[in-house]
Amino acid sequence: MRFIVCAIYLMILIMPMTSGWAEGSNILLDPMQVCKKTQKLPNKILEICKQDSRNKTSILKKISNGITLGFRECENQFRHRKWNCTTQRRSMKKILLKDTRETAFVNAITAAGISYTIAKSCSMGELVECSCDKNLVRHNVLLNNNQMTGIDDLSNINNNNKSNNNNNYRNRNKKPKKNGNKQSRNPNNKRRSPSPTDGLPGMGENWEWSGCDDNVNFGNRKSKDFLDARYRRRSDIKTLVRIHNNDAGRMAVKKSMRLDCKCHGLSGSCTMKTCWMKLPSFSEVAHRLRDRFDGASKVIARNDGTSFMTEGLSIKPPTKQDLVYTEESPDFCKPNPKVGSLGIHNRECNITSKGEDSCEILCCDFGFQRTTLFVKYNCQCKFIWCCDVVCNTCIEKREIYTCR
Known part of the structure; x- marks a missing residue:
């Protein structure tokens, strides 16, 4: 009898860890797991899994690299905060089982990492399924308006084109070469003077699109x-929030193009000048998402069961770029x-800072302690012909502060 009771107790403990939500979340830690499932996979995932995962040029391998990139950048963005996005001691698995603000960021940054890695791989010719984006139609539209410094302005450009006259509309289909002197004579095609920082060619310059952008659309x-x-067939609040945050991560990649x-x-x-749209470093994408993390909104399910709304009626509804969550952070x-909390014991803090990494904020109410270290390093180096470098050994006194 005691054996049966123990067996039932163990089953109760194991069941939450093998639920559909937990199963899907753990795939972020090991994306190869999804292809090992015995149940029927969606066709789009099945196409990805059919490729040889050992092949460095397979999409599945790039997805794995993208998730690793997302986790690495997550640790970088939160290295000075109480929650530092660590994967130690299964901390990340516990975070992914919840639906907190931290979970929202992890889902967004991993979706962004996959999109970013695949887009870059397409441009570098590392995938046979794609290449760089050669959308000349969009390039012609951008040339006629000459108002963008990034992909953010695509919607504005499309709206502005509807109000242009017929002559300007026909210009979109011409060869994407522009001469500033000719365009300046057309009063219906006014252009602003670009700043030196946005990379746009100035008036009087000849420029054309190379027609090969980073393929963000394929990556997304x-x-x-x-x-x-x-x-996609589920409508529970956790699924709605998860898909929303995934989309927000992918949108952050697209909006960061310049x-x-x-x-x-x-x-x-x-x-x-030959011009094209390219992605910045992934750190810039992650920084954009970290700003969304700080302004994330808590949401609840609507009565229709297919959407959500903010918990407070006075709170502004989140946009497609914002992060959302349903549970308070621990x-x-x-x-x-x-x-998944490892605490702040022995975490290094900055005694002179007033931000998140300051000893007063990072160490909570536990206080901090000072430790003096003597570090050896090479100094007063001299070059001796030929070809040696001789250095002295200096000792530097350093003081570090750690949380109790």
Whole structure:
């Protein structure tokens, strides 16, 4: 009898860890797991899994690299906060089982990491399924308006085109080469003077699109296929929030694209510029998402069962770019294995800072302690012909502060 009771108790403990939600979340830690499932997979995921995962050029391998990139950048963005996005001691698995603000960021940054990695791989020719984006139609539209410094302005450009006259509308289909002197004579095609920082060619310059951007559209599509296909038929609040945050991560990648140009001409002149849209470093994408993390909104399910709304009626509804969550974050000051909190004991803090990494904020109410270290380093180095470098050994006194 005692054996039966123990067996039932163990089953109760194991069941939450093997639920559909937990199963889907753990895939973020090991994306190869999704292809090992015995149940029927959605067609879009099945197409990805059919490729040889050992092949470095497979999409599944790029997805794995993208998730790793997302976790690495998550640790970088939160390294000075109480929750530092660590994966130690299964902390991340516990975070992914919840639906907190931290969970929202992890889901968004991993979706962004997949999209970013695949988009870059397409442009570098590392995938046979895609190449760089050669959307010349969009390029022509951008050239006629000459108002963008990033992909953010695409919607505004499309709206402005509807109000242009017929002559300006027909210009979109012409070869994407512009001469500033000719355009300045057209009163219906006014352009602003670009600033030196936005990379746009100035008036009087010849410029054209190379027609090969970073393929963010393909990256976003594959990120959505892999992460969202399993949940599209569900309408529970956790699924709605998860898909929303995944989309927010992918949108952060697309919104971060910017114009880049290369000069061409004799003797270093810039008589012609070739321009294309490219992605910045992934740190910039992660920083954009971290700002959304700080302004994330708590939401609840609507009565229709297919959407959500903010918990407070006076709170502004979240946009498609905002992060949302349904559960309050745990107290990360104290260790709590059940929620993935490792505490702040022995975390290094900054005694002179007033931000999140300051000793007063990071160490909660536990206080901090000072430790003096003597560090050896090379100094007063001299170059001796030929070809040695001789250095002295200096000792530097350093003081570090850690939370109690």
